[in-house]
Amino acid sequence: MTPRRIDAAIGRAVEILTAAQRPAALTGAGISVSSGIPAFRGAQGLWERYDPEEYAHIDGFRAAPEKVWKMLGEMYTVIDGAVPTAAHLALADMEAAGRLGGVITANVDGLHQAAGSRRVIEFHGSFRTLVCLECGRHYNPVAGVLPPAGIPRCESCDIVLKPDVVLFGETIPVRAQEEALALAAAADVMLVIGTSAVVYPVSDLPLITARHGGRIIEINLEATDLSRVAAVSLCAPADEVLPEIARRVMDRSNPLCGR
Ligand SMILES: [Zn+2]
Incomplete structure (x- = not known):
């Protein structure tokens, strides 16, 4: 993506997230790569x-x-x-500011918790x-x-x-599955970060949000099957674009800013 298209997509993501009532996030391996994993x-x-x-x-x-x-x-x-990336920290900041309802993650590295996220649904368990x-x-x-x-x-x-x-041949923990499905269904915006979302059942979660009328904002290095249904598809490193999006959403959400 050209810098101009990235800027435009960031702007659209900020608009959507600022208006969102129940935003949630889904993360995969791509968010942890720059952490050293x-x-x-x-x-x-x-x-x-x-x-x-x-x-x-x-x-x-x-x-x-x-x-x-x-x-x-x-x-x-x-x-x-491994240490949390700027993208992990941005999600934790958004949650603390009341701008994110929780994170569903396919990762097992515990970096969301290390970054300070409180509601983390670990779809594949934890190390x-x-x-x-x-x-x-x-x-x-x-x-x-x-x-x-x-x-x-x-x-x-x-x-x-x-x-x-969760090893191959094992099932997703029931509680994580139920919580993830409920969060995905209730979300009016799902931020999908660093996952090509092709592996079932993780792949179903953004589609559940979409089926319930929610919108998808995708941040991934390359386009995926989800890009077609996403309201915004940002083909860029999450570390670079997510802190900027989070900062602008939190500024816009703060009634004292811009007075
Ligand atoms: Zn025992």
Whole structure:
């Protein structure tokens, strides 16, 4: 997109968000890339070195959890070194200013919470807690991310714990799914950031907003299937355009500004 078209699209996004009563956001891997977390797919992705069928499938974990923890250790090191991006911070600022009802995320890195977002629906779970597949007990080992020291086991069952993320072959947690559907249906604007929104059921969420009469503002490096139905489609880095949009929406929403 040319700078002029980006400016125009930012202006339209600001208009729509300023008028919105119940705006919400949906985020994917694209919002976290500049935080230091590489996308799992692609040249730098973990799936280049670890076969996801073996390492990211629940059957693979059940069969050889110690082996999968080698990959998880690497993943935790990456996540531990990651910091929220300007886009994460902009969403947290909008929520604090009453201009965003919540964030649904397909990410498992916890960076929205680290940025200060309060209502975060983690559609694919989180790396920040662990679960025992035997007794269902959840562990919150440290305040931040678990360091990759050793392989954690359940205190009662002595079996290897699994990060609270949704692996292939597992279903989306029911509560996250219900909350996400309710937020998407109630939203009059859905900001879709850094996701091509092609993987079901995440892909359905913006369409649910649209079916209920809400509008979609898309921020993604490239156009997606969603671009056709979006009111605004910004093909630009979220780190660059979202802070600007957030600042202008919050200024416009403040009755003391421009007096
Ligand atoms: Zn247990």
